[in-house]
Structure formats: C-alpha cells, structure tokens
Amino acid sequence: MASNKKYWQSVEELKESSIVETLQKNEFVEEIPTDEFLGDKETLESSSTSRRDFLKYVGFSTAAASLAACEGPVRKSIPYVVQPDDLIVGVADWYATTMSDGFDFANVLVKTREGRPILVMPNKDAGADVNARVVASVLSLYDHKLRLQEPTKGGSAVSWADADKEIIATLNSLKAANQPVVLLTGTLASPSTEKVISDFTVAYPNVKHVVYDAVSESATLEAFEAMYGKKALPNYDFSKAETIVSFGADFIADWQGGYEKSYISGRKVEEGKMSYHVQVEANMSLTGSNADKRIVAKPSDQVFALINLYNAVSGENLPSKATPIDNQIKGLAKNLKKAGSKGVVVTGINDKNAQLIALAINNCINSQIIDTEAVNLTRQGNDTEISQLVADMKSGKIKGLVTYNVNPVYSLANSSDFTEGLKKLELSVALTTQKDITSTLTQYALPAPHYLESWGDVMTTKGVLGLVQPTIQPIFNTRQLQDVLLKWSGSSLNYYDTLKEYWSTNVLGGKSWNQALHDGFFKTDVFSEEEVFESLVNLSSVATELTKATQSSGYELNLYTSTALGDGKQANNPWLQELPDPLTRASWDNYLTVSMADAKELGFDNPVKDNGAIDGNYADVTVNGVTKTVPVMVQPGQAIGSFGLALGYGRTENLKDEMQVGVNAYPFYFNGNNVQYDVKIEKNESAGWHRFACTQVQKTIAGRHDILQEASLKDVLNKNLDPKHTWNQPAMVSYDHQEVEAKTIDLWDDHNREVGHHFNLSIDLTSCTGCGACVVACHSENNVPVVGKDEVRVGRDMHWLRIDRYYSSKVEDKQAEAKMTMAQFKADNPKIAGKDIERKYTEKVLELSGGDLFDALENPAENPEVTFQPMMCQHCNHAPCETVCPVAATSHGRQGQNQMAYNRCVGTRYCANNCPYRVRRFNWFNYADNNEFDFNMNNEYGKMVLNPDVVVRSRGVMEKCSMCIQMTQATILNAKKEGRAVKANEFETACSQACSTGAMVFGDVNNPEDKVAQLKEDRRAFHVLDYIGTKPNVVYQVKVRNTNEA
C-alpha cells in the first residue's frame, strides 16, 4: 500500500547523518563563506585600489559597455547557389535510418534542418527501442576532436589515392605470398556488407574476416550453436511472458541489444496483463530495479541457483551446490512451471555452460517466449578467434590487419599483446570514425563516416532489415568501409549501387526500394531457413564443468556496461557523460559498487559534503595480477561479496580533457567474461578522497517522503476497490471542519481551460524503466547546456528533465509495535487530515524522523525496492514560481504551459526557491562560447546540433522545461496551414517522442480522443505533492508491482 512506504534517496539518509538532515532543511549546512572571497580587513586596507577608484572603474566600464551595445552587428545572410528541391529553409526534414555502431542498433528518425541532423528519435513504426546513447549519437557526428578527419599515414596526412595505391600494392604482394591478412570488424549485422566482404575475400583469398565485440556475447553464441546449430543469439518476446526469471541479465539495458520495449509491452496494467519478473543479480541493475522481485545473489551463487532451478523444474539432479537463496529458487520453479510455455529464463553470465543450462530450462518448460528461428544478430563477436588472432599477431604469423571501428588496444584485456603484435605486421590499417588509440598505432588511419553520413543496411533480427541512409553531406574526408573494400578489390561499383542491387535481387522481392527507404525498415522471410539440428549437449557434464569452474570463495567482480556510456564508443559525448546513472545518480564517472556490509568491513564510506556533493574512498582492485585504483560507491542492493564496475570509461586518446574520466575496466575483462572470481579488494588509504559528481542528495525532498504512489497488481485490477480510499489516496485537508480533497481548496482563481488546447503530460511509473533516453532527447531538442563534472558536483546541473530514483522500504513492522494505531491517532486529532496525519503519526507516535525512520527497520538497504520518477517542470496551474517572480518573467499560458520569458528574467532565483519540485535551473555562467565549458556549444561543429527554434540561454537567467512549446506551436501551425483541426495524439514533446516504452504520453486533454485525456482521469492517476495544491499539468500513474507469486 502506498501509505506504508517511505522513500529515501541515499545511503547517507539511513545513517544518523546530521548533514543530510540539515540538507533537508536548508540547502547548505554551513554559512556561505563570504569572507573567503571578500578577504579580511587587512587585505582590503592594504589594497591600492581605493573606494573612489573602484567606483570610477565601475562607472567607466558600465558606460563603455552600454555605448558598445548601442550598435548592432552587421549580419550576413548567404543563400544557396542552387537550393535543393526538397529543402525549405526553416522547415525540418525527417529521414528514417538505422543506427548501428557495433554495440547499439536502432531504427531511428532523424530530424534535419538545412541539411544538418539535429535530433534522433525512435522510428516507432518500426517498433524501435532506443536508449540514451542512440539519441545522443547525433552529437558524436559533430565530434571534431575525436573524429578522424583525413587519411593519415604514420600520423601525417596522406591522400586517399596514395593510401589506396600503397595499400593495394601491399595487399597484392601479401596475396602473392599467400600471407594471412585479417579484417577485424565489430558486429556489422549487415547482409549487404557481408556480401561485399565475401567478394573482397574472393579477390584476396588470404583475407579472413574476424568479428570482435568489445562487450562479448561469445559464450551465448557458442551455447546456442551447441544447442541449435546456428551461431546466433536467441530472440525473446517478453511481451507475451507471464513469468520472467533473469539471472544477472540486464535485458532492459544492454544485454544482447536490449529488450526494453518488448518487456514493457508485457506490463501494461490497463490491459490487465503484467508479467511477473524475478531478477536474481549481484549488481543493482536497471533491470533488477524494475523487477517485481529482486533476489540478491553474488555471481557464483547465481550459477548454482541456475542449476538448482533446472533441477527443480526438470526433476533431474545435476551436480550443483547449495546457495542461500535456494528456498526462493524453489518458489521460482513453481512459478515457472505454472507459467509453462509463457515462462522464460535468461542469464547474463558469460559462460557457455551457464547459457546452456538456461536454454535447457526454457526447453524444459517449452518456452514460447524464446525464439530460436528469427534469431538475434546484434552480437557476433567470436572470442576464440580473437585470442587466436592476438596470439598469431604476436608470433608474427599474421602479416596484415585491417580494423574497422574497433578499438582493441583499449578494449582487450590483453591489449599489450595486441600492441606488440601490431608492430610486427607488414600492413596495419585502421579504418575508423574515431582517432582512437588503435588508429594511432597502425600504419594507416583512414577516416570512416558516422552512420548519419553513410549508406547501409542492418539486420539485427533475422528477417527484419533496417536501411541506413545519409542525412548530411560527409563533414570530413571520409569513405565508408564498403566503398573501401570495393575499391581495394578492384571493383568499379560504388557501395550505394551495390546496396541497391543487393536489395533488389535478394531482399525486396519486387517491392519498392523507395518505400523501404522511406520507412527505414523492411520485413521479409527470405532469410529464414529450415534446418534440423540434433543437439549433442550432455547437460550433466555441462553442469559438472560449470560447478568446477565457478569459485565461490573470494570476492567476485561483476563487470557491466553503464546506461550512459555502454561499451565506451561515445565516451567523448558530453551529453552522455553528464547523464546521471539511473541507480547511483552519479555522472562523469565509473566506480566500484560495494554492498553496505562489505563497505563496513573494508572501511569504505561515501560522506556527503555540505554542498550536497558526495565523496568516496579509493579501492585497489586486483584481478589476475592486474591492479587498478578505483573510487568506491556504496550501493544498496549490491550482493555481499560481489562488486560492480562499469566498462567503457577511462578512455584518454584524443578525448577532451573533461571527458577523460573514470577507470578503464577492460583490463579486468579476461576472456570476455563479465564475472571475474577471486578478486582482491583493499582500501587505498593514501589515494585520499574521490570527488563524485552525484545528483543524488542535491535535490532534497525536504522530508516529503510520500512523494510516490505504489500499488500491487492485485489491488489495481480489483474493480471493487475504490482507489481513492485504498491504493491511490488523494491528499485530504480539513476545511470548514470537513475532510475534503486538497485539490478542491484554493487560494487562487481557476484558469479557464475550456477553450482551446490544454496540454497535459502523463507519466506511467510502471512503464518507466529509468533508461534516460528522454533526458538526452530533452538536451538535444532544447539546447540544454552541459556544465561539466565540477558544476554537477555542486548541484548546478542544467537538466530540465531528470529521473529521480527512490529506494523504498516498508514501515509496517514498526507500526505493528506502536502504542497507538493510526486510526486511534486520527480520532484523537480530528483537525489533521490526509497525508499530514500520516507524517504527524510517524513523528509523534512512532517517534521517527529523518534517518532514524529507516534505522528502525530491518536493514532495508540490503535489497530496497526502486522506483524511478521522471521529474520536470510540473506546469502547475497554480504555480508557486509565478507568484514570487518580481518581474513577471514566468507566467501562465492558457494552454497550460508555465511559460518562461528568458529575456525578461533578471535572475533573482526566487522562483527556484519557491518550487516544490526543484525543477528550475539557473544559468550560473554562459555555457556557449566559453572556454571554461569546452563542450559542444564551444565549437563550430558542436553548435551544428543546436535546435534553431529554441534560444540558447544566456548567463543569469532561470530556465526550465517548457513542455516543448516550440513543438506544440509547430503542430498547431501545421494544422492551421492545412486548415484542419489538430489530429488526436498529434501533439508530442521530445521526451514523450523519445520514450520507447510509452511511459510518457503527451497531449491535449480538451480533445477527448487524445490518449492523455483518458489517462488524466485514470484510476491510477495522481499528482505529485498534491497536498500543496499546485494542480500540476503533469500527471503520474501509480507504480504497480506484480506481487502475485505462485
């Protein structure tokens, strides 16, 4: 029940921490040290500048500045010489294309203005699933610092023609001598490219194509091959699942390409269906935090539990070991058996045998959720071939290497061997988008275009193809892989013609190419093949091997990919660096996540500083003899004995200084295995304190711990329950000695909302996974500046939209012991109403407040429940900010938006102080054209991503979510121009457009056909902090958990 839960944001709150309590009351614990910058009396007196002088300087500079401001600049306007036919200056064009960088694959729509892509959004017609990195990829296009701009040989520029000539000559001589050459690429998943590569290997029979994924799924590929005879990953349709059991597979995020959309499609409360999802995991992952039940187990226990689950489901008795969670596993087996073919088991343990067991369980229950026909092709890397390649390079057996968009020197655990091998090669070519460390060590570095400048096709699910088309002229002197290979193999064709030819003969089957290009995707069954395969897997030997290989004595390190950076390809992207991790809320860093118990034992701490920032100790982590010093973050819900560390950080080569953050964890990534056993971890006393940029405690909720509403699926589906009195209670207040709903009482007059549009945004907390795509989309659409690590640390982040993460725990136990029940207390205090009574009850009867509240509980931090709450300007109909603005810079629009006129704002910040939702952001500096903030707004390339319809704010003004008023205005204008009413569900905001799961729905509540009009009146709808009476235009839907265990 909602009322029994108390929400907390950080581990510090659980301690008796005076700082956090003070923070909850004041924003700063200490007085602001004005003396520090004013200096003491003596310094002031000894200064040669007298008061008169000071006033003279001020007077002169003011006068000079005003005089200089009187003359406007001369602006040039340069039209096209020949304007492209389909382009109207000032009108956006949208193109459908497909992102593919070897790690992230997604069907996207790209918004271009005057030939420049400025926004990447999911192609919802194609059922796209986008994450924060896909949305942010448009900024990586303009990354002039990291992108390779022209061909180089040994570091100095060379022309394409010369490079071609020399490389072809070397290739031919190697061919003549029949010396092996390797073409090393990431997962391409591109049928036409495979054709080009196979043609290339016909021309050069000595060339072998090896696929390398920095983050490997090789074990799963091998397991699937052993079971089904195909080297691929199985596909999962979680939308139909009744029971999902995951052993450490972070499938909402990056596991095998991610299944966020399909998972959430199976959890639509309004349709009455909701899968029961149990996550057994060590790190607190995005998937685990969304699970209905999260079982904490370190990786070795997960392995044994997996075998135990198999035994329980199948009734067999494979060799295994007992684990602390065996009881729960038995319950899971019951659940799975009940779900039958609607159940599914997945595991993220990168071990062939563990994967085989998971496949066997799915076989056993005859799971229909797993699809072994239309397989998943997002990961094709082969670890065996990679280690063979490195060995062969080191021994000098291989003579030539051509890499394409892979960075093995950074991402291989044994990268020193690779580097050594590189020196022995006769020919080493890096064809790459980025000037990464690998490309600086090869003889040739050839620039490849970004996906937004390329042609291509992508097939991540067998039978579903995506087309890649350029949305901008190549910015640099680039040539794409396929064209390079065609050129080198002596073909006169270019890749575009080859692609079209390939599609018309092999894919389209007579259908229109133009239509496919317009849609951006194409479904076909020409790739399906009938195969009969007899599996020879002996499960008992599999289990024996697995049990033997799994050590459970020492500490265990569970490597993962972070939501922001993934495998680290876009590490130079400031939007992603500044995106806080959904769980830890830390940005610009990776860190060792440690359970509270282990932190106590090893002496780790995360003290909160008086400015709201968090510090952390350093730990020396040793795996297989490799030691690194890593900052520590105490993470509730981390399994005791296990530690988490994100890959993808710690890149340095050609990254901007600010972006060179974190520790490279790939040197720990031995054998492509995300779990490393027998890890040594010690506190590094001498390293001092690490300064995190963590937004966790900064936005204090001021003790309003009942900020969310949660309910169980059973209650929500029970139509006999009146939500207003049970699981979705509105705030009540006492008025005229009557208990009435808080929203009926008002100081202000109501706005008239009957005429015209009235915008509302609905956010379903059940569907929101916390993936962060909306946060980046908001940056992209609204020109939100990046402020950098130091500024985030002191709480000056500019995110218009943030995703708050709340841990929660129940206080029922304490209530049971209390001397007075809530009902009694209520009867005694008739004047206190609604949620107020609850707060008073907790304080007065239970004698709990702040951190004590949680100390009284049975260590809730070992496995707290997690709720994500996207929070942006609530566009209150009765906005506290509007009342206090002395210059009326923020005012109310009749369409429901709380408008902010930047040019009117004088920067008093009263509004931010008066905002109960903490969503207003102040521009402390000029973030554009400022070398102190050397991010995308400080160079001509990065500025190309700016949205020309939204102003770049200047220093000293307040800004906040505008409900994308530029988008609603554009929609209205389009309707007016076409002389029609606005269609149902036509209005969108950047966040709602970017949300793949449909958690965010935007629209006009005055149009009864708009989805949001129904959602606003839904049983689950509630307003955050409704008892304040702000009447927000953002409505939330109660978070529902499926607690229906079998």
Add this chain to the structure above:
Amino acid sequence: MHSQDVDVDRQKEGKKLFKSLCASCHKLDKKLIGPALAGVEERRTNEWLKAWIKNNADLRASGDKDAVAIFEEYNGSNMTAFPQLSDKNIDDILYYTTVGNPPKPGATPGLDGGEPSGQGGAPRWLLLVLGAAIIVAFLIIANLLKTVSELKGAPKKPGLIGQAAELWQGIKKNTFLHVLFVIFGLLLGAYFLFGTLFKVGVEEGYQPIQDIAFSHKIHAGDNKIECQYCHSAAKHSKHSGIPSVNVCMNCHMNISEVAEDTKVIMEEGGIVLTKKELDKEIEEVKNAAGYYYNEESEVWEYTGKTKEVKWVRVHNLPDFAYFNHSQHVTVAGVKCQKCHGPVEEMEEVYQYSPLTMGWCIDCHKDTKVDLKGNEYYAKIHKELAKKYNVDQVTIAQLGGKECGKCHY
C-alpha cells in the same frame, strides 16, 4: 524611327506577344539564343516567316533552303513551334519588330519621398491640444496669483513689463508652483529619457549597402514580380528565405541587361547607377550562378564555377524572439507590405517597421481575426467569440499576447 503614322495599338499588341512568347530567345537588336529580329520583315517574306513561326520543323522538312541554313547556323537548336498563333498575331509581332518600342512616357518617376510613418506614440494634434491646455492653465494660474497679490494690497505696476515682472514675482514666491514645475520637469525628462533608451537597438530605417545593387523597385515595382516568387519560403517557413541564385537565373538566364534609360538612385550620396553599372550587377549575379560571358562567341557559357552572394541582413530579430512568416503570410493572410513597407518602391531596402515588441503587441491587440474557412479555428473561434461577446476576436484574445508564444 517613330514616325507619326505608327499604329500604337498594333505596336502594343505586338510587343505584348513578343515579350510573352519570343523574348526568352530573341531580342530586337542583339543575338541571343536566336537571331536579332529588328527588321526581319526586310530580310524574309511575310509568308515564309508565318510558315516558319507556326512550324519551323515542317518548313525544314519541306526542304526550304533558307530554313535549313538558319537551323544550321544556330547549331541545330530547335525553335519552339507556335501553331496557336493566328496570322493577325504574327503580323502584329512582325509589326512590332519593324517599328520597335513605343516611346517611354515621361522621365523615370522619382522617389515619392514616402517617409516611413512611425508607429505608436500619440497623434500630433493630441500633443498640440495638450500643450495649449497646459499654457492656458498656466496663464490662468498666473492671472489668479496676480489677482490674489493685488487683493492683498500689492501695488499695481503699470505696463506690460510691469505686469510680467509682477507675474514673475508671484511665481517666485509660490512653493506649490515650484513643486508643480519640478514634477512636470521630472516627468518630461523621464518621458524623453525613456523614449531615447527605448530606441537603443531599434534599427528602424536601417538601410545597409548590399554587395549587389539589387533594386526591389525594378523587380517588384516596375516588373510586378510577386514577392513570394523569390521569397517562396515565406508561406511555408519561419524564414521568408532569400532566394538562391538559381531562382535569379529563372529570369536572368535571358535577361543580361537593363533597358536603355534605367536608372537606380542610391540613397547614399545620391549616386545614380545607370545602365552600364546595372548591367555589371546582373553580370555579377550570372557569375555567381556560374555563367560567364564569352566575348568571342558572344554567348553566356556555364563554367560550373559558382560563388555565394553575401547579402546583408536588413531585418534582424533577437534570438530570444521567435517569429514565423508562414503564420502571418499563409494563415493570417497578412500582406508583406504591412510590416516591410512599400518594398516595391524601394531602390534599396530599409527596415520600415521598428520591429519592437510593443509594435508586435499593438498589432496583436488590434487585429481582428477573420479565419472563416479554416477548420482549425472553427470550434475555438466560436467559443471565444461567445466568451468575449464579440463577432470577431482579436489575436490577443486568441492567446497571441502570451509571453511563451514568441519567447522560447
């Protein structure tokens, strides 16, 4: 050449036909794509010309030697057939080629000196009335003061000077009047100070010198080219769009010189551009599009060497103000001249309106919205009209005065 007996009607008719059908390839006095046509009647027979104009391919097919010769002389480029022309039409055209242009009526009309009328502010007569009222009030007070002092027994000084001195003494003594004067002075000072400060950054009348002396008067005025023929983005986009050079070439492909007595009077120092300079400007546009004049073959050749034309922006809005042309042009049907002034009379474009927020708001407050036939407004307009109890609502009543409509 222009003798008394020129049939003006035939001449006009001929010119009209010539301009619409022939002028893209022929000129009277010069070789263009086809030969010069002045005096063609003297070179060919009337029958031959008619046959050629109606269908020259047939004439050539019939083996006519002259026809084949001329076809070959012009490198086998086909002349369009005009079977739709009647004999009378052709005679009129030929008549025009023989007698030439009708005489120009009078000299080039000068600039009308149309002062851009300032928007906003009080009308002049109101200020005059107020001023007069103040003076009268002052005199009355002065007179009263004088009477009061006389009644108090002050000696009455004779003569006008005496009276004035008396008045002055009265004023000097009266504190109330001093306070009144100070208040009046401060208010006046504040009025003028604000007036000056509000003009800072207001670029009304801004008239930069452009790289190319492009005359809107010649294009939009004399030749009556629609504004949106060139500024075609105005109906679709927030920008009106400066035409790309290829749009110029739609006409300037064939127009490489201005008429003989064309003059453009530049504002700056009264420089007068004549045919020679203006032809140079046209050449510059053609060069930008990649066309260069080949002196030897006397034709414009495409070289592919293009260059951009850098115009100086006349109308600059600050970044924090969003303005959309299509909203005003397409939806509201506002004439371009409403904000841009009589562009068709401008040799050089200047900023006609102040483009201040007050100026925008004034128009939004006053303008009634007539949006019959636009489905979008159907419901909202009816409801609002009922709410405000008016037939037609203003833009402000529709929400056009809200900050967020233009500032985001």
